Amino acid sequence: MMKPKVGFAMAADKTKYVFDAAALERLEQSCAIVRREPLEEFDSPAARALLAEIDILVTGWGCPMVTAPVVASAPRLRLIAHAAGTVKYTLDPAVYAAGIAVTHAADANAVPVAEYTLAAILFSNKRMFELRDRYRADPGRKSSYALTNAPIGNYQRIVGLVGASRIGRKVARLLRPFDFTVLLSDPYVLPGDPVTEDAELVSLDEVMTRADVVSIHAPSLPSTRGMIGARHFGLMQDGACFINTARGAVVDEAAMIAELQTGRIHAVIDVTEPEIPAPGSPLYTLPNVFLTPHVAGAVGTERLRLGQLAIAEIERFVAGRPLEFAVEPELLERLA
The missing domain is CATH 3.40.50.720 (NAD(P)-binding Rossmann-like Domain)
Structure with missing residues (x-):
């Protein structure tokens, strides 16, 4: 044959x-x-x-x-x-x-995205990027020690996932060993879905309001374009982190930047709309933004x-x- x-x-x-x-x-x-x-x-x-x-x-x-x-x-x-x-x-x-x-091979590509997201959650809760910057500016560590006395870290924090995609589900599984409360917002997930063993199913507003870290895992569709807007960013707690490894179009980028410019929240952003931000975009220079060039997937x-x-x-x-x-x-x- x-x-x-x-x-x-x-x-x-x-x-x-x-x-x-x-x-x-x-x-x-x-x-x-x-x-x-x-x-x-x-x-x-x-x-x-x-x-x-x-x-x-x-x-x-x-x-x-x-x-x-x-x-x-x-x-x-x-x-x-x-x-x-x-x-x-x-x-x-x-x-x-x-x-x-x-x-x-989307399932294989989802593995490093989920790993990136886990790393971003752990680093964000511990404010590692800010600690790096403080240490560089103040080698005597006074400002660093001040931040370590703030309510930061990964114990008993709340992580919110938006979207039960294959990546969102992998992230939920990766979070099992940690002392987190995991929330999930996805209108298509029904009670009894296996993902509900790893995450509490709640509304999008509840994710944005309660979570210390919000991570986006929704697809880019006409119905999801700009689904995370100014109102949602306004619901986030002071000091919370916003992570996007999904698609830039899911987020109202102008609203996100406006909220980030207040310094009230911080973000880990791997995807943007357009794919490469315009020259001069605040995303390149905001100190509370960790921007990567769409590399969460397989490299x-x-x-x-x-x-x-x-x-x-x-x-x-x-x-x-x-x-x-x-x-x-x-x-x-x-x-x-």
Whole structure:
């Protein structure tokens, strides 16, 4: 029996480590790799020739849009395995119309995001970023010692999660060993959902009012755009921390900046709207903001998980078993 043929489509400069030598060797146990170098476009004769030959397309960050003409150029294609997070902005509806199965590695990408969030919660409750700045400005430690006598730290604090996404659920599980009260706001979570074993289901207003740290894990949808606004920031306690590793569009950024400029709250921000803040944005310079360049997800060797999950899904598909992380058309609309 001939092995199904596999091709890759992703930006090589964005996907280092996703498929190392060991991963490719594993993939070759179940598939025939047509070409190891990934396509970065679908329009050239060479790209169209490869598309015509493959049964499985492995995509990743930087993959061009899989449009109807691309699907038409790949008559044998039966599976798209996305070795990255959301596949939402990669697929045209023509993919599903052609009966092509889709899977993604969002669950693997969620692991480092949850880890980043845990670290941010622990550091924020202990005011580590402020302590760093105080120590730099005052090596005698007088100002640092003054802050350590304030009601800070990680014992018996309240953590609020907004969104029971795969990341939100992983964060809730990671918080189990700590002396936290964990609150969760998500209108789609019903009593009896397993996540309620790790978090108390409450309203969004209650999360914003009670939590010492609020962490956002909601998808970016038309219905969630700007869902955290001035009123919500006004509900936060003095000294509370706001963490966003989800999508910048979920937050009214102007309202967030206005509240941060008062100095009343602080924030750990990994995602913004637009993706890169405008030059001169206060987010770059506010002392109570820890800003990172959208790196909570898989970076460096963390990307190995993405390739490994994609290969595991391909192995299931080739063996005729159900995909564990299939992306159905109706799910696509709810993805981040």
